Amino acid sequence: MKKIILLDKSVLHGTSTHKLKQFVNNHFLILPRVLYDECVMDEKDPKEILLKRFGDVVAAGGYTCKDGRYIVQREGQMLQPFPYLADHVETDSFRETVKRLGKLPKPDSVEHIYKGHMDAAQFLLDFYDEVAKTIDPEKLEDAEAKRGTLEANKLERFRFWIETIEYIDIHTLSVNAFRQFTNKPDKYCLSNDWVTWHYLKIATALVFEYTFRKGKLGKNQLTNAEHDLQDLEYVFLLSKADALMTIDNGCSCLAKAAFPDKDVFSSLDDVTEEYLCNWS
Numbered sequence: 001m002k003k004i005i006l007l008d009k010s011v012l013h014g015t016s017t018h019k020l021k022q023f024v025n026n027h028f029l030i031l032p033r034v035l036y037d038e039c040v041m042d043e044k045d046p047k048e049i050l051l052k053r054f055g056d057v058v059a060a061g062g063y064t065c066k067d068g069r070y071i072v073q074r075e076g077q078m079l080q081p082f083p084y085l086a087d088h089v090e091t092d093s094f095r096e097t098v099k100r101l102g103k104l105p106k107p108d109s110v111e112h113i114y115k116g117h118m119d120a121a122q123f124l125l126d127f128y129d130e131v132a133k134t135i136d137p138e139k140l141e142d143a144e145a146k147r148g149t150l151e152a153n154k155l156e157r158f159r160f161w162i163e164t165i166e167y168i169d170i171h172t173l174s175v176n177a178f179r180q181f182t183n184k185p186d187k188y189c190l191s192n193d194w195v196t197w198h199y200l201k202i203a204t205a206l207v208f209e210y211t212f213r214k215g216k217l218g219k220n221q222l223t224n225a226e227h228d229l230q231d232l233e234y235v236f237l238l239s240k241a242d243a244l245m246t247i248d249n250g251c252s253c254l255a256k257a258a259f260p261d262k263d264v265f266s267s268l269d270d271v272t273e274e275y276l277c278n279w280s
Contacts, residue, residue, distance in 0.1 A: 076181030
């Protein structure tokens with residue numbers, strides 16, 4: 001079984017196209033849909049360097065995959081865990097576009113993509129109210145007693161939230177949050193074999209984080225939620241992958257806390273030999 005590595009924007013930005021293209025020759029690298037969206041929406045990249053790099057790496061042998069909304073909705077329709085992360089249809093489409101045009105052009109629907117992310121961020125904020133009903137006040141009191149330690153260490157803070165979530169009924173939470181995606185809620189999101197389970201677990205951890213910060217999101221709360229959503233979109237995919245490559249501290253801490261048995265690398269050079277693939 002080939003080990004799957006997820007790539008985030010921070011590493012795509014900090015690594016040359018040449019080095020990434022060499023890497024995919026003998027590694028199973030997935031560039032998630034959220035990464036494509038981030039490249040498209042990046043206003044600090046007017047020359048579309050990252051979008052071209054994304055396309056070049058996929059054309060050289062990388063893969064892409066669906067986003068969280070699609071996977072959650074698909075599990076609700078099929079009433080079984082999402083089977084396989086790599087999206088061969090969209091990957092082939094990207095490769096064909098790069099072959100034909102020499103790059104991935106920015107789509108006409110950038111505003112639509114941005115709106116989708118803002119809507120998802122709003123869901124994360126609205127989800128706060130749903131999860132808040134399930135929070136044990138004693139857990140928050142425990143967190144408050146440890147505030148000095150937790151505020152100083154984001155990784156320990158996220159570990160604390162993940163441990164706290166263990167007592168929450170994720171199945172019931174999934175039915176309340178995604179009722180519109182399934183006709184048979186009693187058969188939906190039944191265990192941690194489901195990607196939806198991990199999506200909600202991590203979203204719940206972010207809700208605990210918001211609660212702990214006591215409204216410190218302020219006027220920028222939707223923007224901050226959108227950034228957290230991007231971290232969520234990378235990290236929950238680890239439920240079907242083996243490693244995440246990121247130099248973003250928040251994303252790294254969330255991944256290590258949510259999936260302590262998975263690898264988090266900060267560069268291509270850190271990837272161990274067990275991830276080498278023989279494609280022949």
